[in-house]
Structures are given as C-alpha cells and as structure tokens.
Amino acid sequence: MDKTYNPQDIEQRWYQHWESQGYFQPAGEGDPYCIMIPPPNVTGTLHMGHAFQDTIMDSLIRYHRMKGDNTLWQPGTDHAGIATQMVVERQLNAAGQTRHDLGREDFVKRVWEWKEESGGTITQQLRRLGASPDWSRERFTMDDGLSEAVGDVFERLYDEGLIYRGKRLVNWDTVLHTALSDLEVLNEEENGHMWHFRYPLADEQGNATDEHLIVATTRPETMLGDTGVAVHPEDSRYQHLIGKFIKLPLVGRLIPIVGDDYADPEKGTGCVKITPAHDFNDYEVGKRHDLEMINIFTDSAEINDDCPLEYRGLDRFEARKVIVADLDKLGLLDEIKDHTLMVPRGDRSGTVVEPYLTDQWYVKITPLAEPAIEAVETGRIKFVPDNYKNMYYSWMNDIQDWCISRQLWWGHRIPAWYDDSGKVYVGKTADIVREKYNLAADTTLRQDDDVLDTWFSSALWPFSTLGWPDQTDALKTWYPTNVLVTGFDIIFFWVARMIMFGLKFMDGEVPFKEVYIHGLVRDAEGQKMSKSKGNVIDPLDVIQGISLPDLLEKRTSNLMQDHKKDSIAKATKRQFPEGIPAFGTDALRFTFAALASTGRDVRFDLQRIEGYRNFCNKLWNAARYVMMQTEDKDIGLNNPDRELSQADRWIVSRLQSTATEVAEHFEKYRFDLAAKALYEFTWHEYCDWYLELSKPVLFADDVSDAAKHGTRHTLVSVFESILRLLHPIMPYITEEIWQSIKSLLEINHDTIMLQSYPEADATLIDEAAQQGMEWAQQFIIGIRKIRSEMDIKPGKTLPVLLNNWSDTDQQQFEQYSREILSLAKIKSVEWLNSDSDAPDSATALVGEMQILIPLAGLIDKDAETARLTREIEKINKQLQGVMGRLNNPAFTDKAPANVVAQVQKQADEQQVALEQLQQQLAKIESM
Template sequence: MDKTYQPANIETQWYQKWESEGHFKPSGKGDPYCIMIPPPNVTGSLHMGHGFQESIMDALVRYNRMLGKNTLWQVGTDHAGIATQMVVERLLDAQGISRHDLGREKFLEKVWEWKEESGGTITRQLRRLGASPDWSRERFTMDDGFYKAVQEVFIKLYKDKLIYRGKRLVNWDPKLHTAVSDLEVVSEEEKGFLWHFRYPLASGEGHIVVATTRPETMLGDSAVAVHPEDERYKHLVGQMIKLPLTDREIPIIADDYVDKDFGTGCVKITPAHDFNDYEMGKRHNLPIINILTDDADLNDEVPEKYRGMERFAARKQIVADFEALGLLEKIDDHVLKVPRGDRTGVVIEPYLTDQWYVKTAPLAEEAIKAVEDGQIKFVPQQYENMYFSWMRDIQDWCISRQLWWGHRIPAWYDAEGNIFVGRSEAEVRAENNIPDDVALKQDDDVLDTWFSSGLWTFGTLGWPMDTEELRTFHPTDVLVTGFDIIFFWVARMIMLTLHFRKEIPFHTVYVHGLVRDSQGQKMSKSKGNVLDPIDLIDGIDLETLVTKRTAGMMQPHLREKIEKQTRKEFPEGINAYGTDALRYTYYSLASTGRDIKFDVGRIEGFRNFCNKIWNATNYVLMNCVPEGTDSTAPDAATLAACGGDNSTDFELSLADKWIISKLQLAEQAVKDGIDNYRLDLASQALYDFIWNEYCAWYLELSKPVLWDESASAAQKKGTRRTLIRVLETTLRLAHPMMPFITEEIWQKVKTLAGQTGDTIMHAQFPLADETKIDQQAIVDLEWIQKVVESVRNIRGEMNISPGKAIPLLVNLADAEEQRRIDDNRTFITKLANLESITLLAGEEAPLSATALIGKMELLVPMAGLIDKHAEIARLDKALDKLTKDIQKTEGKLNNPKFVDKAPAEVVAKERDHLTALKEQADKLQVQKEKMAAL
C-alpha cells in the first residue's frame, strides 16, 4: 500500500466499481430488508442534515447486506412543486419571459428540460458520500409509473367520499399564488406594532377598545368577542358595534376562546383572515368576508377608498384614518411571530379559497391503532407522543396547489360546475355519459407534494400493479427521518398505506436529531455557519469558501460579517478529510433523537483515526509479507506463514488470545449498537477496539514475538495469523460506517486471511463467538497493561528517558502475580523497556520510586536515575489522592443511612476497600520518609 492515506485516491474509483458491477442491487437471497430514502427535492443539494441522514441509512443497509439479507435501498427524488417551479421561473425571468408567456404546456417542457440537465445534483453528491442504494431502480415522483399510483389513490379516495372540494382557510403565498403547507411557512419573531382601536357602540353610548397587529383586516371583521365571564363586558354581549371606516354593524359575542387577561379582553374577529377567528366564526355562524385578492391587495368587498390598495399600504392608510377620526387609542411596540413563505420570504396570509381536501379523521383511526398496538415502533419512543398528539387532533388535509408543475388533479368540470373525477377526459365522458359536444375543463390545480410522497413506500415498488418487488419488500423495515416531518410525511404514509395496502409501510421509525453548528445554532446561510459536506470531504480553499458563503447576499454589513466570521473560523480554508472521516463523525454524534452539535475538530480526529488504520495495515503487511510480494496474490510460503492456508501448525500467545477475545466483545458491542439504532455507541466501541486495543497494545505486543529470534515458527505464525485475521475481521466490522478505506485495505489482506470475494460489502458481517473469549487471557493481559503503564508513569514523573532500560523490583507479589510475571517476562520487559525484573519476598528494598497494584509494589531503584525532590513531589501527590479517597470512604461508612440500608456485602466491600487504601498510604508514607532522609 501507499505509505500515506490519501482518501481522494481511492474513494471515487471504488464507488464507480461498486455501482458499475451492480453491487448495490438486491441479491435475491436471504430475508428481505428494505429502506426507502426520504426523497430529496430534485432542486436540492446535499446539506449537513442530508449527509447525516443518508450516512445513517447507508450504515444500516450495508450492515444488513453483510448479514446476508436480500437488501433494497430504494432511491428517488421528489419533484418539489414550488421549489422547482420557482427555479425555472427565475431562469425565464432572466430572459424576460414569464410562464404565462409560454403557456402551461411549453412551461412544463422547460421544467422537464431543466430536470434532465440540472436536477441531479443531489444524487451525484449522494454517490460522493458513499451511499449505496440501487440506482438502477431510481424513481421520481413525476415519472409515469408513479403518476399512475397518484391518480389511482386520488380517484379511489374520491369515490370513497374521503376527498372533497370546499372553500376553507389556507396558508396563502401572495407571490406564488398558491396554498402552502405549514411546513413551508417559517414563523420567526420580528419587531412590529400593536394598534389599539376604538370601536364605537352602535347605541352611541361609548366604545370598546380592540388591539390588532394587522389593521387592514379590520375591514373584514364580523364580530368582536369577549370572554363570557368577563364582568367588564357581560352587559354588552349581544349589542352591536358600528365598524369604523365601513357602513356595517357587527355584534359583540361571548366565547371561551378569548383570554380576558390579555390586552383589553376584547378581540376583533375576522373569520376570513385568521385561523382561530375562522373556527370562532363557524361556532357563531358569522359572515366570512374575504377582503383580499390573490396578490393580497384589497378587493371589492372593502369600501371604495381602499380597493386595489396593496395590503401594507392599506394598513398605513387605515391607521391614519383611525387617527383622523379620533379612534386610535394608542400604538405599542410589539414583538410578534410573522409567518413567511420559506421559498419567497413574503408574509403568508390566511386566505379563503376553493381547495381539495382529504378527510383525514377516518384514515387516522387505523394509523393511531398501528402505533398503539406496536406494529410500528418509534425510536426513540417519546416521538410516539408527538405522533399521537397530531393524529388525535387531526384536521382535514388541503391537497391542492395553484401551480403548474406537479400531478394535475384528475377532475373535470362542465359549464354548471359539476365535478367528474377519472383517469382521463375520455374515461370521464364514458363513465358519466357526457356527449362530446358538452365542454369539459380539467382542474388547473396540482396535488400537494406531500400527497404523492405519501405513497412512497408502495408506489416506488410498482403499485397499483401487484409486482414481485412489492410482495418481497413491503412492508419496509425502517424509515429514517427527522422529527419535523413526522406529521407531514410519516403520518400520511401510514394513513395512506394502511388504507390502500391494508398493511403498515414500515416497522420502525428512527427519528434522528437535527444537525446544528458547534455552538448549537441552527445552520443557515444568513448566519454564515453553513457547512457543505462535500467541502468537508474534498476540501475548499479560504477564498472560495468566503465567496460561497456570501453569494447572493445583498446587505453589505451582513456580507462583511460572514466574511470576517469565515476567515476567523477557517483561516486556511477547510482541509480534505475524506468521506470515511466525515461519516464516522456523523455516527459518533448519532445518539437517538438529540440534536447534533457538529464541530469540525471532531472530523480532524476521525481523519487521524483513518490514518491509524492505514498505518497499522502497513505495519501488519510489512511484518507478514516479504518485500516484493503481492499481498493480493501471495505465494504458498507467504500464505502458510500467515495462516491463510488454514493449517493448524501455529501457537497463540497470551496477546493473541487477548486480542481475539477483545474482538469478540467489540463485535457484540458494534452489533448491539447498530441493532438498537445507537450508532454513537457502535462507533465508539469500534474506535476503542481499533485505537486503544489493536493499535496501542496488540501491535506492540506482537513485536516481541515477531522480532525475537528465539520465538518458534509456530509462535511467529500464530502472531502473524492473528495480526492478519483480526485486522481483516475489523475491516468487515467497520465497513458499514467506513466503506472506502475498509474496501481498499480488505482487498490487500483478504487472501492472507483466507477470505474470498469481489467486494467487502458482500462479505459476512462478523458475529461474536463466545467460545473464542478467553477470560483468563483478558485478566492476565490487563494485569500486564497495569504493570507496564505503572512503569511508564514512573518514567514520566521521574523524567527518565523512554529509551533507557531500567531495572524493576517487584515486591509482595502473590503466587498468581508471580506466575504472570514468569509467563510474560518477555512481554513486560520489551513493552516497559526493562533491563531486568527481580522478584522480592517482602525484604527491605533499596530506595525506589514506587507504584502499587493492589498490595504488590513496583519499585524502580533511584540510584543514578531519580530526582529526589521530584519523587517526593510525586509521592505527595499520590498521598493526597489516597487521603481524599480514605476520607470519602470513611464518610460513607460513618453514615448510618448507608450502613443500615446497604446490603451487608456492599458494606463489607467498602470496609475492605478502606483497609487497602490505608495500607497503600502507609507504604507511600514510609517511602517518602526514606526519600526525605537521603
């Protein structure tokens, strides 16, 4: 292998090979396992949230693929109605053309052209991330097959009387001229005003004061509401108010919704322009007066003076007119949440329009039951509460959008407004006996994107056809998603799948947290804290990064702020860390449900982790394969020397038995972590094994055997065999999380380890074997580690060079400890760099630096080695710690609550611990006194 790890040299070539050779496709063997990708917008590009989510899915897919399952990761993109239409309209605007100039058909042709040329950015980026879905089955929510599924669902729901057309209040985007979902509305706090208006009583006997943040809506008021128990206004309920600026009178009504302690306790009710007012209007049978046009200008329902005015211009005029009439009580500064369209940034209006709706309450019943019965489990479980909260208070779902790009609603109208639903105009005419000379017009609206994506699990598998894929892979296994779309997508998939398939769409919903910056702030372009996963993989220079982060920012002060922030945070740009390091960083942070604080410093650490694996492999190959030999095609002698011939003429050392045992424990911990969706625990277990056990200890423990001329051929073979096989197994264990580096190295070592196969992704995932766990080897080796670490600590504290061999005296070792020393003298001598090990039987020892392991003393004679004052300081530090431990333990034993309530064996253990601590302190005190006497 190359001496240094360069991810760019291996990642792209391996991905191209995997995809071209069809390794991502289902094998057709084993139990089925299926994950559906939450379809990213076709307009999108990979952001940190995508990177995190796709990395989790890929780890699950690769893991189950290696378990021998018939694995399908279904991939595809969403047509993203609003976002895509906006992209293409902006391109046309740059040419001085509007969609209306082109007409619907020509405009849609332009959208399809854009989709084919530029709509695949995110799928290319997913490949760079190492995602392994079956690209040959890639779907798009507007492809022909999926369109048939969408049509079928709409028609069936309509015939089942679960879809209807009606006039209701919706979120309206005045720029896009369409209804939008709650998810497409961003409400953030902004500074505004609270205007207090006097509404005169029609009787002429005074007035009441109402407060509003939207003065223009008062022209559509239908009532003023007070709380029925508000003593201030009880006598006014039922009276009429003369609505200022109009010639209308409106009633004073009583409703429990009103908060009598907020403001004046009087609330103006505008049913056509406020969701809460709309519900109150229905309760009290109030007139619903829409005062806005599609552009949010004032319409002909208002007095002539205000007709055609832009809404915010009308606001100013109305406030001025109230003031002129002496009816403006006061104006307060007020911070309020302003709803804006996430695509356009304009203020969203509650707006009364004709739309198509799904009656969701009947569908929700089965969907609630599926989670209550445990057919579908949420991980973590607390998200069930969020799901139930939404579903038990579910409202009818507005599924129509006033766009051109999307699934056009399959409904036709005659001149009288009668509605006919069907797959085509010809079918509608045939089914309803409508002659050709009767004009029909298809509905101009398209369906909400969430409607089509709600069919994702079964629509992508060929439904409404009864396909083999549908029979094999549905229900799917797990849905990986963020909590923010549990209602918008997850719940709707459950409802629609249960209704049309009579089965659940997935068994598990794994809800992950949101990726935030290192300070816990939401990543946003305006904050200048956005990170692009591809930049972290491939690197980016500072100037390009600054240009990228400030692109499109019109406000100079904001642009300057973000440039300064970027230069401070990344003075040299962003290094190229590679895909595996980025993915591993994601996994290390993937504790269930919690938001993730992403710190670039962590990815630096995992880049070092990749280096560690690479360097360890070079060490293994250097010590197992003769120079000039190809490890991928070793000769018989090399294969035999490494145990790749599966012969049994080898002898395992204590270190070999220990690392094999520790590997079994790591295998179980990694499997448990993945099975329980705790990829943070899985990645930590793997990291600890590779870094702290295999690299830090076992590679060092292998040297005394491999480099000792007195070691037998069987011993050397046992160590080489263990080096290779543990490394090869570890690569398979790591592959779901680190696909590229593991594939590259596995190809170099698989033959030496007795493995075959074209790719590691189809090799067997390692499963722990309890028969290979040697508990005695674990205990003995961990004891050796303590001895070596104690000697190393003495070296460090006494400033003794690591390269200088030193004598070690061992005093008060029991029989078992003496056995360990005798059996492992070579290991201890080499690892601690000792010139000798001498066992004492409690006799007086020369003045030495001392470390304790239980009652056993490790003594390094000080003559010519040790600084007296430094040793006294070290002993003082050790005695101080022991004193604190003694005081803590005595405090516990002097506490009657502990002694009386704790089990007798626990109390006895604490007393024994106290005795041992005091004995250690006495020994160190004697040692200190000897040192001071010099």
C-alpha cells in the first residue's frame, strides 16, 4: 500500500466491478426497502445539490442493503419539458433556425437525438459519485411504459370528471408561448411606476364630459382592454356613479362603473380600472359584473388587431410608452409615481409573465388534495424534519386547480381528440377513441396539440417505474416506498402531487412513508450557487480537482451577463488561488454526510472537505499499520487460546456502542451525527488510543503468543468492522482496504457492499474494561501534561512514584502496566507507602492517587508552581459552583436524589483533588 491515500487510484475500478457483477440489484429476500430517485433532467449535469441528495440516498441504500433488506434504489431521468425544449431551440437559433422551420415531427426527433447524445451525462456522473441504484431498472419519463401510464391516468381522471378543459386566465410565457402553472412563476419585487390616469365620465349620450375618475395602474398598456371601472359600493365619494359610464380614452369604448369590494377605498383614489382578460383579480371582478373580456395581446404580447390601429403590432412595453405619451397629450395623465411592485416572471424564460386568456386543461384538485392532506395528518406520511408538514398543509389547504397543458412540442401529447365540430374525446389513440365513443370509422379526429406538464408524469413516478398499470411483482414488493429524499423547494411541485396521484391510483396507498427534506447547498459565504453568480462548484471538480485556469474558464464562459466576468474571475481567484485539489469521492461524500444536519442551508467549505480527506488518509494509514502487524503473522483466527487484553476488550466494547449509535442515527436521518460518531471512534479511539496500545504488546518479546494473537485479531477484526460501518458513506476506500484485509479473516466474499452491517453485541460491552481504560488514560494524560508543560523532551523516559493509592489502583495498573509504561514513556514505577516521605515532585492525579515525577534535574520549580496554581484555580472555580448548589437547601430538597448524589460525588472528588494539589503546592513552595 502507498504511504499516502490517493483516491484517483482506487475509485473508478471498484464501481465498474460492482455494476458489472449486478451488486446493485435487489437481493430478492429480506424486508423490502425502496427509494425512488427524484429523476434529474435527462440532459442535465450533476450539481452540488444532486451530489448531496444522492449521497444521502446512496448511504441509506447501502446501509439497508448491508442490513439484508431487499433493497431497491430506482433510478431514472425526467424529460423536463420546457428546459429541454429550450436547449434544443437555442441550438436551432444559433444555426439561424426556429422549431417552426423544422415542424413538430422533425423538431421532436431533434430533441430525441439531443437526449440520446447528452442523456447519459448525468447518469455517468452519478456513477462517479459511487451511487448504487439498480441501473438495470432505469426508467425515463417518456419511455413507452411510463407514457402508457400517463395516458391511462389522464383518461381515468377525465372520465371521472377530474380533468376538464376550460378557457381561463393562465400565466402566459410570452417568449416560450406556453401556459405555466402557478409554481413555475416566480414573483419578485422590482422597481417600477404607478401611473395615474384621468378617465372621463360619459354623459347620457355617451360623450366624454369634463368630470373624471382617477385610476392608477402599473401596466398602462392594459387600458386598451379595460371594460369597467370599479369603486367600493360603500364609498360615499363614488357611490352615486355606480351604473354610470366612462368613455375609455384612446379606445372610445363606453365602460360601466361598477360597485365591487375589490376596490379598496383606502388605496390610491379608490377607483380601479378593470381589465378582465389581463389580470387575475380583474377577471374575478369581470365575472361578477358580467363585464366583457377583451384580449389585447398576441401570443408574443404584441398589441393585437382588436385594438386601435395605431397601437397594433407594438410590443407591450413599447405600447406602454406610446399610450402614456398619448394620454399625456390629451391631458389625461395625472401623475407618475415610483412604485415597487411584484413582477411575475417565468422561471425558465425569465420574461414577465402575462395573465392571458386561453383554452387549457386542468386537474380539479380539491378531491385529490383532501385525502393527501389526511395522509399527512394521520401520520401515514411523515416529514423529516417534522415542521415541513406545515409548509405542505399551507399549500394544500389553499390549492388551485392545476393547469396541466403546455404549448410545447416536447412531452407527453395530451390524449384528447377533436372531431370536425370541435367536440372533444379522450383516449390514447384515435382508434381507441372511435371505439370508446362509438364513432364512425371515417370520423376525422385531430389530436390536441398540447403536451402535459412534466410534473404530471413525475407525479406517477413511484408506481409507474414499478410497472403500473400492470400489477407487477415489483409494484407489490416495493410500493409504498420507504422514503423520499428531496429538497424543500420541490414539496409543492412534486411531493404533494405524488401523494395525490399515489393515493388516487394505488387504492389509497401512500407513495412513501417518509419524506426526508435536506438543506440547500450553498457556497462558503452562504450564497446560493448559480451560474449567473459564478459561484458554482461542480462536484466532479471537487472529486477530481481542477486548475485555476480551467475553473475560471468554466465560470466565466457562456455568461448571460458578460459584465460580471471580471468580478467573478476576481472572486474565484481569491477563493481558489490554486484551483481545487482532488479530494476524491469518499471525502466529498463524507463531507455531505457530516453537513446533513437539520438546518435548511448547507455551506460547502473546502476546509471542511480537506478535513475529511485527511480522515480518509488516516484510515488508509491505519490500514497500513494493521496490515504490517497482521500480514504473514498468526492472528490466532482459529485458535481458542487467543487471549484478549484489557485494551482489546475495551476497543471491542466501544465498537459495540458505536455500532448502536450509528444505527440510531441512520434510522433518524441524522447523517451528521452518524458521521461524527464514526469519525470520533475511528480517529480518536481506534487510531489515537488502540493502535498505540497495541504497539507495546506486539513489539515486545516477552508477551505470550496467545496475547499477541488476541491483539492482532482484535486489531484486524475491529478494523474490518470499522470499514463496514463506514462503507455506506465512503464506499470506495472501504472496499479497497477491505479487499486487502479480508483474507486475514478468511472472508471469502467478493465485496464489502454485500457484507452484513455491524450490529452491536450487548455481551461484548465490557464496563470493567472501559473503567480500566479511563483510569489508564488519566494516568497517561497526567504524565503527558507534566511533560508538555514542564518542557520535558518527549523522548526522555521518566521515573514515576505513586502515592496515596488503593488496591484498585494497583489492580488497574496491573491490567495496563505494559501499555502505560510505553505510552507515557516511563522508566520505573515505585509504589510509595503513604507515610513514606516523597521527594519533591511534579504531580498529577488519577482519582485520589498521586503520580509523582521527581523534580531532580528535570523540573523547574517555578514552572511547576505556576502549573499547580492554574490547576487549583480551575478546580476551585468548579468546586464553588458545585458547593453553591449543595449548600442550597432548595436544591437538595427538591432535586431528584440521583442528581444530588451525582453532584455530591463531584464535590467530593474535586475536594480531594483540591487538597492534594494544595498540599503539593505547599511542598514545592517550601523547597
């Protein structure tokens, strides 16, 4: 083995081996355990969020697989309608074409080609991460089976009246020319203006008068579609005008003044212009008062032909300027105020979304939402952390019908057909429809042009991937799945919809029993990672390393806003002056696990991963030591004479506790605590103490073979358990090392990933060994402290005198004498009779026993005085607090007896220690 851990050398080959051997496939026996991967965009690439999420899932999967469960991690990808279509359209645009030049069929063909070309990227990256899903079951939301399921669901919901078609206001993306669901629209505050216009009242003949109402708007261009003005019915200023008319400027239309609560008398002038076809609130007002709906835009938000000639063809923002200017010319512009407003933008295109009147398909959601709410209320589905259920409820209780049609070409085409008269029929193919609806064979049917929202197919993911609508064995085995691992940003988009559809189509069975919500990965400064901010870290760069020039190139190329280039480059150079070194997959995964606490944000800091890379190196070197001590040596594997030392029993005992702890943390999704427990045990107990304790035994000539066998065996077997404990989080390094040591234990299996996960054996918990170890540690640390604080060379061996000891102390020492002498570098030990006069010495305490190191020639009197004074002060301070409580009758009377006893014990111990140290101090000072 190399002296230094080098992840590049070991990672890739193991993955290939695992996959080719089919180790990721379910075992077929044991309790079923299943996680569905949240399908990433098929043409996407892996980012830190994926890497984090997939590390968590893979750790759970490997843990359960090792526990012997019938474990399935179902992989697959999503067709990501808008995102994918946009990418291909952009490619076409770059070549001077549009999708319309190609036509629908050829365009879709092009998207499939693009999918074939780049579709493997993200799954390859997942492999690099060590993810172990059953690739043989990989699915894609648009493959045949899943498309079949989508068609079935649509048809069933339609037949039950839960899907309907309606002309409604939708969020219209004017660039992508498609409707968007509420969730795909991001509302953000932006600076804008509020324009106040004078709208003239009309007289009996319908002519404008000199009287005006003042209305305010943030979107002046919509006035072309105004079909009313609303005032509050109780508003005494305007009450008398209700029923009268306004002569709409520029357009000349007579529009009514209506009384409606929507007009807030406190806000602005109390008069509101009503544009039912271009505003969601106005739409409702319009419906209540039977106002006309006039659409003023084309699909691209240019003024359409239903508007006055001079505005036709103008872009909406251009029209805004012209209309304001024209009104100003007419003296109808009252004022312009600065105003911050919420602007809705399409999450993909970034353009301002327009409320727009179109025909769309909707899912009637309330009947589906009710059981979905109940499933969480009754605990059939649990959120982890629990408080996310509030977010879920708040959305579900106020849920709107779901607009599922998208005016795209890439996606599941809506299985609805129209005859020549425009009557609609729903079925997967024209033939099916003819049969279902008893239509004549020659009836011409035209399929709906639209496709379904991508989330419609994703909502079926937990059962469609298992073969539904067929009642497959897989479906019976793994549905409901155990846990969904996802980010909170996707609770509404996906989690809620899976719950609704799962309950609906799987006979009321939930799609998963738990939803584990993880945090969002941010950069070291806590900023969200984004291409436009230029602070993205590619998980593969962390694994493999990247030079500064390459990183700069990556972050500054293809920027939407070119002017940011310099500041991004500067920040990158400051943060990564040397680029990013290669940390390896295991270190990255361990870092993710360690960061996966209950918080919402996860800051990714290179210093953190560096620490865990060092941990890998520690493990690596521990393995080297273990190998050196056991390879080609007798470890007494089949030898009943094997003799365990107190230290051997101690580490075995600690291993049991660690195994228990780690399992508990895994069950509760506390990967941070699991990682911490593993790190602590491996480094600070096994490496720092046990390995050192093993040396005096193994290096000595006067130790029995049986004892050496015992220690060698413990050394290697505990280490092998550590590897298995760590494997779910760090698959590669544990496999690599395990392969080297498995033969020592005569293990004949091929891979660590199918070994059993260590379970605690309560009979191996050894209290006596642990107490003994504590005693020994106190002894050793006491001497080390004196050494360090007295500036004694580490190599120098010391004579030690023991005073005020008990029989127990002698027994403890007996158990650990060899180790103590070696680790504390002690030359000789003398047990003083308590009445004998000890020489002037530096002192440490082990309980009541004094460890004395004679001062002669070694120790500086002043330094020892100072040291003792510090110690005394420290203990004194603690003792005061403890005594304060004990002297308070309220405490001794009311606190539970065991707590009082514990505090009393503490006080006694500190009291003794204090006296000892004070005596010692007096002695030193009197020298």
